[in-house]
Amino acid sequence: MLLKRGATGDPVKGLQRALNKLGALLRVDGDFGPATEAAVADARVSLRRPGPPEADDALLRALAELPEPSTELTAPGVTFIAREEVSSPTEYRRRFKHPVWPSENSGITIGIGYDLKFADDTKLTNDWGKALPSETIARLAQVLGTTGSHDLLARVASVEVPLTAAVAVFLQRMMPEHIGHTRSVYPTLDALCPARRTALISLVFNRGRSLEGDRRREMRRIRELLTVNAEDAVAEQIEAMTRLWDPKTERGVIGRRQREATLWRNGFEAFHLE
Secondary structure (H helix, E strand, C coil): CCECCCCECHHHHHHHHHHHCCCCCCCCCCECCHHHHHHHHHHHHHCCCCCCCCECHHHHHHHHCCCCCCCCCCHHHHHHHHHHHHCCHHHHHHHHCCCECCCCCCCCEECCCEEHHHCCHHHHHHHHCCCCCHHHHHHHHHHCCCCCCHHHHHHHCCCCCCHHHHHHHHHHHHHHHHHHHHHHHCCCHHHCCHHHHHHHHHHHHHHCCCCCCHHHHHHHHHHHHHHCCCHHHHHHHHHHHHHHCCCCCCHHHHHHHHHHHHHHHHCHHHHCCC
């Protein structure tokens, strides 16, 4: 079998599912378009199987042998959270391969939601030392541990973080940390199905693990509901959090809460990830 640009159908869906084990961030839509072609090219680099951006039998076998990218999250779960951060692999290459300053309270951010405000030299090196050249690490060290600014962004604006490097750090460094944070807030996390685990991890990844104050009342209520096995009521609490943001200026985070609620109710199929 040879799958290439223009192919469609179930074989392409199988390829896309397999590519998502490498963090390709693809929708499983059965369309071998530019995003899938780019993911195949990345997979050939990652798997050290040089060749054109087409999937032959040898590449398909190598992809089929890959494990899930996370013991706690399946490939659809990792894909859902990463797409919430950067929208799609195409958008990553267009908008996020260079550092950004997402909001006035955040730090300079690289990769898939990696906020340098919360990193020091040791953490940056441990997390990114294998993914980025040492000279890139040195440049990024200029903007660590502080809220961003236009001046700080200008210092590192030309730095490039390839999608493969961003995904590697997301899978190997960021997700284990945030899954641990989620488990500390919601101790019954591991008893949930993968889609519902993903919804909670996405929530904590985005909002943090604090349960203090009125702005966190829904997060506290979710823990109470899980304690008494009232899982089906959780989606309503996720949606209720949209009270916190202005729909005129913060539609992105409102949409994220709504999608997490949909994921809780309907699973990965609602997003063409399975």
